[in-house]
Amino acid sequence: MNELVRDIPIVIEARRTRLQRLGDWMREHRGAIQAVQWLVVVFYLGLLIWPALLPLPREYAHFYENLVLFAQFLFWGLWWPFVMLSMLLLGRVWCGVFCPEGSLSEWASRHGRGGAIPRWMRWGGWPFTAFVLTTIYGQLISVYEYPKAALLILGGSTIAAMLVGFLYGRGKRVWCRHLCPANGVFSLLSRLAPVHFRVDTAAWRQASPRTPAVDCAPLVNIRDMRGNSACHMCGRCSGHRDAIVLSARAPNQEIVSLRDRDASPWDAMLLIFGLLGVATGAFQWSASPWFVQLKQGVAEWLIERDIYWPLGNDAPWWLLTHYPETNDVFTWLDGALILFYIGTTTLVIGGGLLLALRLAGWLLGRRAMPWRLAYGLTPLAGISVFLGLSALTIAFLKAERIGLTWVPGLRAVLLLVAVLWSGWLLWRLLAAEGGNAMAFNRRAIAWLCLMAATVPVLWSWVVMFYFW
Numbered sequence: 169m170n171e172l173v174r175d176i177p178i179v180i181e182a183r184r185t186r187l188q189r190l191g192d193w194m195r196e197h198r199g200a201i202q203a204v205q206w207l208v209v210v211f212y213l214g215l216l217i218w219p220a221l222l223p224l225p226r227e228y229a230h231f232y233e234n235l236v237l238f239a240q241f242l243f244w245g246l247w248w249p250f251v252m253l254s255m256l257l258l259g260r261v262w263c264g265v266f267c268p269e270g271s272l273s274e275w276a277s278r279h280g281r282g283g284a285i286p287r288w289m290r291w292g293g294w295p296f297t298a299f300v301l302t303t304i305y306g307q308l309i310s311v312y313e314y315p316k317a318a319l320l321i322l323g324g325s326t327i328a329a330m331l332v333g334f335l336y337g338r339g340k341r342v343w344c345r346h347l348c349p350a351n352g353v354f355s356l357l358s359r360l361a362p363v364h365f366r367v368d369t370a371a372w373r374q375a376s377p378r379t380p381a382v383d384c385a386p387l388v389n390i391r392d393m394r395g396n397s398a399c400h401m402c403g404r405c406s407g408h409r410d411a412i413v414l415s416a417r418a419p420n421q422e423i424v425s426l427r428d429r430d431a432s433p434w435d436a437m438l439l440i441f442g443l444l445g446v447a448t449g450a451f452q453w454s455a456s457p458w459f460v461q462l463k464q465g466v467a468e469w470l471i472e473r474d475i476y477w478p479l480g481n482d483a484p485w486w487l488l489t490h491y492p493e494t495n496d497v498f499t500w501l502d503g504a505l506i507l508f509y510i511g512t513t514t515l516v517i518g519g520g521l522l523l524a525l526r527l528a529g530w531l532l533g534r535r536a537m538p539w540r541l542a543y544g545l546t547p548l549a550g551i552s553v554f555l556g557l558s559a560l561t562i563a564f565l566k567a568e569r570i571g572l573t574w575v576p577g578l579r580a581v582l583l584l585v586a587v588l589w590s591g592w593l594l595w596r597l598l599a600a601e602g603g604n605a606m607a608f609n610r611r612a613i614a615w616l617c618l619m620a621a622t623v624p625v626l627w628s629w630v631v632m633f634y635f636w
């Protein structure tokens with residue numbers, strides 16, 4: 169009997185999966201995670217502030233020889249594209265374990281006023297609005313190229329995060345939950361991650377009601393958590409009430425099992441107009457020969473009519489790119505045409521996708537918009553953003569004369585994966601919509617409409633990578 173009792177912990181330990189052990193390790197080693205967070209904070213602030221105080225490189229330099237270029241490579245060549253990729257692979261581990269802004273906001277909230285979250289902050293449109301405004305503003309001031317612009321946008325966001333943390337919540341990440349410009353994107357992409365903190369509701373109910381609550385910084389309603397979208401994967405709740413376990417799952421599971429009432433029009437807007445529209449336009453305008461032709465045409469038209477003020481380049485650097493020392497100065501016309509190019513791309517891509525959703529809804533016999541179907545576009549949106557951001561990485565590596573003959577092939581494979589994955593998800597979402605009663609033909613036509621609407625996205629990447 170005694171031997172049996174002694175062996176029980178060994179049996180239980182053996183039955184815990186590696187992931188479960190990892191989740192529990194994260195809970196038990198908060199100190200180590202916090203040490204990593206503070207290290208990232210120091211590194212992040214150093215790379216954000218220091219290069220902004222240095223002169224811009226006037227002639228060619230390797231990125232590892234010049235701090236301005238080094239910071240640029242780290243921020244935009246590595247950090248951004250691979251944080252996006254990590255969302256697809258690991259969920260929001262970046263947010264819970266590494267993000268300096270989240271750490272600083274939570275720290276400020278622990279020492280702050282502890283106010284209640286105001287109603288305006290709970291508006292569901294913030295993730296979409298903040299993403300769109302930040303992306304467009306970043307293009308106008310060339311955030312990817314200049315450290316002062318990066319300091320303004322990233323530093324401004326960090327100060328706002330700390331201020332919100334100081335004013336609202338008690339040790340919580342109110343900023344991350346409601347206002348962070350990347351929150352909506354991360355919340356969408358992490359739905360595809362093959363790992364999550366799974367909640368066993370039966371075990372939860374059986375646990376003692378006196379079990380102390382978990383200090384969940386992003387304010388997740390843990391008992392009802394059905395996926396990754398709001399969870400920062402910090403591990404603090406691992407093993408809570410013997411009901412929460414870090415587990416593997418099928419990457420499509422969260423989206424396919426999404427309930428109608430959980431589908432948000434704002435998420436759909438962020439996918440079709442934000443990630444597939446605004447972001448695509450923002451990544452592509454500077455490589456586009458159409459942009460150059462349009463600019464020349466409009467400039468000639470203006471000069472013929474003696475209208476010169478749009479060609480003036482007297483805007484300050486925080487409004488439009490203005491670096492005469494590197495011959496990089498935007499005119500008012502440049503600014504207007506960047507807005508026009510991004511706006512047109514957004515309308516063509518997003519408008520087409522919205523129309524296809526409407527048509528699919530009509531074929532399903534629905535009056536309301538089938539927002540749930542839009543989540544099927546998440547793989548396409550995630551891979552599209554990764555391709556756009558990694559174009560900067562490739563540009564850096566090209567400047568170093570590193571052999572990149574494999575890049576076109578890899579891009580083609582990623583585009584193929586994106587379209588097949590989204591196609592499969594859309595098909596499964598459509599199947600779940602109408603059940604068996606829904607005629608196969610209608611489902612197939614709805615699917616074709618939705619897939620046809622993805623063609624402009626694919627075409628825009630094919631043109632940019634293989635023809636321009």
Ligand code: SF4
Pocket residue numbers: 264365382383384385386387388390393398399400401402403404405406
């Ligand atoms: S639910 Fe909250 S506490 Fe649990 S892992 Fe996610 S963020 Fe951390």
